[in-house]
Amino acid sequence: MERIKEHLHDDTWSLVQKIKQGDREAFMTLTRMYQKKVFVLTYSFFRNKEDALDLVQETFLRLYQKINTFEKGGNFEGWMLQIAKNLCIDYYRKNYGKRRELESGKTVEELNIADARAEETHSASDFKEILTRCVDKLAERQRTIFIMRHYNQMKNEEIAQVLNISLGTVKSLHFKAIQNLRALIGPYLGCEG
Amino acid sequence: MSDCRNIQNDLAAYLSGDLSGDSALSVKEHLAMCPKCKNEFENIKKILDGADSLHDDIRKVMATIDWDALPGRITQAVFDKEKAARPETKARTFWKAVFQPRWRPVYAGVAAGLVLGVILTLVFLKPGALRTPPGAKYYASNEFIDRVEFQMAKRETLDYLERSEYLILDFIQSPPGKAQLLQKDQPAQKAKDLLSKKRYLNQQLDRFQMAKAKEICNQIEFLFLELSQISEELTADEIEKIQKLVDQKQLLLKIKLLKKEIEKSEV
Numbered sequence: 001m002e003r004i005k006e007h008l009h010d011d012t013w014s015l016v017q018k019i020k021q022g023d024r025e026a027f028m029t030l031t032r033m034y035q036k037k038v039f040v041l042t043y044s045f046f047r048n049k050e051d052a053l054d055l056v057q058e059t060f061l062r063l064y065q066k067i068n069t070f071e072k073g074g075n076f077e078g079w080m081l082q083i084a085k086n087l088c089i090d091y092y093r094k095n096y097g098k099r100r101e102l103e104s105g106k107t108v109e110e111l112n113i114a115d116a117r118a119e120e121t122h123s124a125s126d127f128k129e130i131l132t133r134c135v136d137k138l139a140e141r142q143r144t145i146f147i148m149r150h151y152n153q154m155k156n157e158e159i160a161q162v163l164n165i166s167l168g169t170v171k172s173l174h175f176k177a178i179q180n181l182r183a184l185i186g187p188y189l190g191c192e193g
Numbered sequence: 194m195s196d197c198r199n200i201q202n203d204l205a206a207y208l209s210g211d212l213s214g215d216s217a218l219s220v221k222e223h224l225a226m227c228p229k230c231k232n233e234f235e236n237i238k239k240i241l242d243g244a245d246s247l248h249d250d251i252r253k254v255m256a257t258i259d260w261d262a263l264p265g266r267i268t269q270a271v272f273d274k275e276k277a278a279r280p281e282t283k284a285r286t287f288w289k290a291v292f293q294p295r296w297r298p299v300y301a302g303v304a305a306g307l308v309l310g311v312i313l314t315l316v317f318l319k320p321g322a323l324r325t326p327p328g329a330k331y332y333a334s335n336e337f338i339d340r341v342e343f344q345m346a347k348r349e350t351l352d353y354l355e356r357s358e359y360l361i362l363d364f365i366q367s368p369p370g371k372a373q374l375l376q377k378d379q380p381a382q383k384a385k386d387l388l389s390k391k392r393y394l395n396q397q398l399d400r401f402q403m404a405k406a407k408e409i410c411n412q413i414e415f416l417f418l419e420l421s422q423i424s425e426e427l428t429a430d431e432i433e434k435i436q437k438l439v440d441q442k443q444l445l446l447k448i449k450l451l452k453k454e455i456e457k458s459e460v
Contacts (some may be wrong), residue, residue, distance in 0.1 A: 049258075064271050128243055150247070175205050
């Protein structure tokens with residue numbers, strides 16, 4: 001497994017070197033290798049296919065512009081996801097926020113009360129909708145870590161590297177995110193938060 | 194009770210697989226005998242399962258995307274944007290090449306030559322452009338300076354004519370004997386003074402094109418040349434000859450007329 005990783009690392013570095021020389025084919029190959037990873041992250045943030053695809057393109061554009069700053073031995077995937085994450089946060093701040101509530105015309109609290117009254121009729125999709133809306137309500141770092149951990153299925157070590165924080169901070173923020181979600185979703189689960 | 198609180202704090206980590214072997218075992222044992230914690234465990238599990246199920250949704254969405262075509266589209270868009278930004282980059286590269294350090298002495302020389310050329314052009318093509326004396330606290334235009342110099346030339350000429358008139362009058366109105374007496378100490382010297390003044394005046398008269406004034410002044414000069422050569426041995430005949438010369442040339446009348454004309458600036 002380690003050998004495969006090393007091989008992949010070498011392949012990526014040789015592509016990066018070619019891209020630094022302006023090699024179009026190398027850039028396309030690199031995009032093909034990492035497009036899905038970036039998409040999973042951007043889609044997790046917005047759950048909107050078009051926005052997510054725009055952000056994927058924006059990530060690779062930014063990556064191309066900054067490729068000369070990437071040096072041999074660096075964690076390419078972490079660097080790339082850091083670019084994607086920063087773009088997502090900027091885009092989220094500019095375009096989302098209140099938007100989700102406006103889309104349905106109901107606040108999360110209203111949804112919870114309504115759902116708690118009709119507990120028996122809840123479907124799995126209702127729960128997912130409430131859960132995603134509650135994730136939106138989390139503080140920025142908690143939300144980012146929760147998304148990376150559960151939507152992107154990244155390991156804590158990878159998250160720590162991408163966000164440039166300690167492993168302990170990742171665990172602590174992940175724990176707080178779950179506690180807050182538990183409190184927000186409590187009424188739906190038929191118990192106190 | 195505090196045991197339950199500790200266990201509930203560990204539930205998320207337990208479900209995420211972040212607990213070590215011993216801690217995970219103690220949580221497992223507690224859940225087997227505590228229904229309240231077991232219920233909390235189920236609630237958190239539902240949240241995490243729900244979150245993980247969102248990953249399945251992502252997979253469904255991903256199945257609708259043409260991943261083979263996407264890299265081509267992205268590459269095209271990225272390189273198009275870069276191409277659009279390239280003219281600026283090219284321009285920057287050009288200026289960088291132009292202003293290479295090794296060319297700087299050449300540019301400095303060219304710049305210095307240009308500055309020198311401009312200064313020399315100003316000096317030679319526009320006389321008086323830099324006439325303002327260093328340290329002067331005021332500035333006067335060339336026209337103003339010319340006007341002042343013309344007025345001064347007029348005054349000098351008038352002064353010369355006046356002094357000449359008095360000298361001539363003194364000489365011709367004196368009786369022959371007295372004239373000879375006077376000549377010993379005054380007329381010759383005065384004539385010499387006026388001759389030297391005339392030399393200075395010539396430049397002014399030429400410069401301001403006072404032709405008429407110059408002609409009369411020349412006649413006076415001729416007279417003074419005679420006077421300046423007067424000596425003690427001058428005879429009464431010679432003095433009479435000079436007086437006749439003044440009369441013939443109507444010098445006194447001409448001087449008077451010229452003075453009036455100069456005062457009216459018609460010269």
